Amino acid sequence: MTAYIIWKDEFRVGSAELDAQHKKMFGLINELFASVREGHETGKVKQIIDGALDYGRMHFGDEEKIMLQSGFPQFSSHKQVHEDYSQKINELMIDYHRRFGDISSELLQFLKAWWLNHILNMDREYAPYLADEKTNPAAPSKDVDAE
Secondary structure (H helix, E strand, O other): OOOOOOOOHHHOOOOHHHHHHHHHHHHHHHHHHHHHHOOOOHHHHHHHHHHHHHHHHHHHHHHHHHHHHHOOOOHHHHHHHHHHHHHHHHHHHHHHHHOOOOOOHHHHHHHHHHHHHHHHHHHHHHHHHOOOOOOOOOOOOOOOOOO
16 A cells, blocks of 8 residues: 555654654554545545544644643644644535535645644644653753753
8 A cells, every 4th residue: 555644753752652643643644545545435435534533633632631741831822723623624524525425635635734744843842841852852952060
């Protein structure tokens, strides 16, 4: 199967849990791409879409919880981006249903572009707040002056 979106180590944010969830979302997008490309029936495609949307909501909840616990100062704006994503997905799903299950490339393109941009730009902003440099390569070095 040709992957539509490929995970790379450079996408890591420093949380094993969140990195695993991001990888899983890439897998769901690839599954949707393959299903559409192979011409699966509408019910199967809708099942994959619904699963990806549910997984995204779960991921956002976990990510927001971790951001709050870590003291990430841009939590509110990051949460708003998650809400904007959910709104856009709802609009695309309404369009999907209006077309009687004709999945447009617009949804796949949106999912791919949004997740890549979100991880590489938005999620990388909270990486330094997650852990120390031993467990998180994105964390800033905390050099301590010897006295």
